[in-house]
Every structure is written in C-alpha cells, then in structure tokens.
Amino acid sequence: MTQEQKEKEAYRQAFASVRIPHPIDPGEIIRDRKTTKMKWYHKYAAALSAAMILLGSAGVAYAADLGGLRTTVTVWLNGKAREMEAEATPDGYRFSDPADGDTAVVSGGVAIGEDGSMRRATLDEAAEALSMEVWTDEAGRTWLGDREKKWDITDLFDDQGLAHGSYEGRYYDIERHPDDDGFSISASDTPAQGTAYRALGIPN
Amino acid sequence: MNLPVEYVLPKYQEALYKAAWAILQDPADCQDAVQLCFIKYHQQQGDFRDEDHIRKWLFRTVMNQARDIRRAFWRKSRTTLDESYMAPQPAAGRGQALFEAVSALPATYRIVLQLYYYEDFSVREISEITGLSESAVKKRLSRGRSLLRQQMKGDCQS
Numbered sequence: 001m002t003q004e005q006k007e008k009e010a011y012r013q014a015f016a017s018v019r020i021p022h023p024i025d026p027g028e029i030i031r032d033r034k035t036t037k038m039k040w041y042h043k044y045a046a047a048l049s050a051a052m053i054l055l056g057s058a059g060v061a062y063a064a065d066l067g068g069l070r071t072t073v074t075v076w077l078n079g080k081a082r083e084m085e086a087e088a089t090p091d092g093y094r095f096s097d098p099a100d101g102d103t104a105v106v107s108g109g110v111a112i113g114e115d116g117s118m119r120r121a122t123l124d125e126a127a128e129a130l131s132m133e134v135w136t137d138e139a140g141r142t143w144l145g146d147r148e149k150k151w152d153i154t155d156l157f158d159d160q161g162l163a164h165g166s167y168e169g170r171y172y173d174i175e176r177h178p179d180d181d182g183f184s185i186s187a188s189d190t191p192a193q194g195t196a197y198r199a200l201g202i203p204n
Numbered sequence: 205m206n207l208p209v210e211y212v213l214p215k216y217q218e219a220l221y222k223a224a225w226a227i228l229q230d231p232a233d234c235q236d237a238v239q240l241c242f243i244k245y246h247q248q249q250g251d252f253r254d255e256d257h258i259r260k261w262l263f264r265t266v267m268n269q270a271r272d273i274r275r276a277f278w279r280k281s282r283t284t285l286d287e288s289y290m291a292p293q294p295a296a297g298r299g300q301a302l303f304e305a306v307s308a309l310p311a312t313y314r315i316v317l318q319l320y321y322y323e324d325f326s327v328r329e330i331s332e333i334t335g336l337s338e339s340a341v342k343k344r345l346s347r348g349r350s351l352l353r354q355q356m357k358g359d360c361q362s
Contacts, residue, residue, distance in 0.1 A: 015303065
C-alpha cells in the first residue's frame with residue numbers, strides 16, 4: 001500500500017462516523033416536487049410555529065408598506081383584525097402591537113422555490129405563513145387554521161402523513177413530521193399537479 | 205441519459221452528506237443541503253452522459269447548496285430545533301485525532317481533501333466540481349495536506 005493509499009484509508013476511517021441523521025426517502029423528494037411552490041422548509045417552519053404561539057393564535061397580516069423600515073399590518077387574532085407594526089430583523093420579522101406591547105417574532109423564515117433554491121421570505125410570505133397553523137387538540141383531532149377559519153383535517157391524512165385540502169380556490173398541502181411532532185404547511189392558489197385535493201367544507 | 209431519483213438517492217446521499225459536512229459542519233444544515241440537492245436533481249431534466257457525469261453534478265450541486273446555506277442570513281442566529289440532529293461521534297484514537305484535525309482546517313481545504321481522499325476524485329475532476337483551476341486545486345490539496353500533517357504531527361505518515 002502506498003503512502004497515499006494509507007492516507008486515504010485513514011481519512012475514510014476517520015470520517016466513517018459522519019452519517020446522514022435522517023436518510024432521505026426518495027418518495028419524499030418526489031412528493032416535494034409537487035408541493036414546493038413556496039414551501040416553508042420544515043426545520044424553519046418549526047421556528048415559525050414557536051413564534052405563532054407567542055401571537056396566541058393564528059393570525060394573518062396584510063402589509064401596507066409605509067416606505068420605511070417599519071410597516072403597518074393588519075393581523076387576524078381570534079377572528080378579529082388588529083393593527084400591528086412589522087419590521088425586518090436580521091433573521092426574520094418582528095410584529096408588535098403598539099397599543100398593548102404584544103410582540104411576535106418570526107425568525108428563520110425561508111422560502112424554497114420551484115427550482116429548490118432558497119431565499120429569505122418576504123413580509124407578505126411571512127404574514128401568509130403566520131395565517132396558517134396546524135395543531136392537535138386534547139381530543140386528538142387535528143385542525144387546520146387559516147386566518148379566521150378552521151377545519152378538522154384529522155381524516156385527510158394518508159399513510160404517509162400527507163393531507164391535501166382545498167377551500168374556495170386555495171389549495172393546502174400539509175405534512176406531518178413524526179420526528180418533531182410538528183407539521184409543515186404550504187398553500188397556493190393553484191393545485192399541485194397530480195395531487196388530489198379534498199374539499200375542506202364549511203369552516204368551523 | 206437520466207437515472208431515477210429512487211436509484212440515485214440511496215446510492216449517493218451518504219457521500220453527498222459528507223461533502224456538505226466539509227463546508228457546513230452542522231448536521232441539520234448538511235441534511236438540508238442534501239435534500240435540496242436531490243430536489244433539484246429530480247426537478248431538472250438534465251441530459252447526462254453517464255452515471256459518472258451525474259455523480260459530479262450531484263457533488264457540484266450539493267456544494268453550491270451548502271455554500272448558499274452557509275451564506276444565508278438566518279444561519280447565524282438560528283438555534284438547533286431538533287435534538288435528533290446530533291454531531292457525529294468519531295472513533296476514538298487516531299481516527300478521532302484525524303477527524304478533529306481536518307475539522308479544524310479552513311473549509312477551502314476541507315472540501316478539496318474530502319473530494320480527493322474520500323471520494324477518490326482526480327485533480328481534474330475536483331476542478332470541474334468546484335470550479336477552481338487545476339493549479340488552484342493542487343495548491344489547496346498540497347497546503348491542506350501540509351496543514352493536516354502538521355496538526356497530526358506525522359501520525360498520518362506512520
């Protein structure tokens with residue numbers, strides 16, 4: 001064995017322990033092709049969920065850009081609109097209510113485009129993501145909330161933890177992540193090709 | 205030609221993860237880089253010459269994804285959200301010393317060393333993958349090995 005071969009062997013042994021934590025299922029990649037219109041990648045979606053808890057409820061913000069660093073937005077909380085100020089932070093957006101000081105921080109927002117490239121989410125996208133939430137209640141029912149509407153989606157999930165629902169021209173793709181007990185959500189005005197969506201029905 | 209992702213992914217994901225590790229050294233970020241690489245592979249309709257061409261494309265893409273992640277604004281301030289993303293535990297002894305020595309090198313050297321030592325790519329192939337000139341690859345390889353040997357105090361040569 002030459003010196004170089006010895007070095008290569010030693011190197012390979014040293015890095016044998018570097019292994020992918022969660023081997024990727026090809027089916028996951030194939031599904032992603034159908035649902036990555038503007039998907040919030042699950043690791044960062046988890047951060048977003050944490051921020052949503054601070055808000056106290058799912059809310060949506062419609063940006064009205066004032067031209068400065070700070071922007072006034074309308075946020076939905078418990079079915080009611082409320083004015084909040086939004087400003088960009090180094091790693092996301094901060095929403096605050098000047099009236100009572102409530103603050104919600106959205107950090108780590110990243111959008112993944114059709115070609116797989118990543119970029120920082122815009123304020124509108126952060127607001128849209130804030131509008132959506134999936135949670136499981138004490139009775140074990142899983143709910144999708146969007147702005148002031150919510151639907152019981154417990155029975156929509158397939159064996160792979162995927163659920164696809166539509167309501168008035170809006171198409172939702174939800175994926176359950178058993179690893180971190182969370183969900184990723186994406187929504188679009190156009191259905192993903194080859195995906196069957198079930199009508200969500202009248203919201204609760 | 206094109207190969208289905210069902211064939212390519214199981215075969216190359218571990219190697220691509222290691223390549224991403226040379227740049228990012230973070231389990232969750234490396235996992236993301238590999239996943240995005242395969243999403244890109246599945247989405248593009250590339251016409252490859254052969255499987256070797258695909259392999260080089262995958263390495264070039266995962267490294268570009270890893271660089272994008274490293275540059276991303278949110279990486280500096282994010283916290284680990286999933287405890288299942290644990291750092292690798294290298295074997296004790298010489299292997300651990302080598303792992304630590306390589307990990308301490310600047311990323312520019314780690315990438316070239318990884319492709320050369322672990323993946324057995326030639327200098328020309330590394331040049332194609334990284335976009336560096338062949339002379340630049342040789343310099344980095346030489347300098348990286350030199351730094352490594354210094355850190356290992358000759359262990360690799362024994």
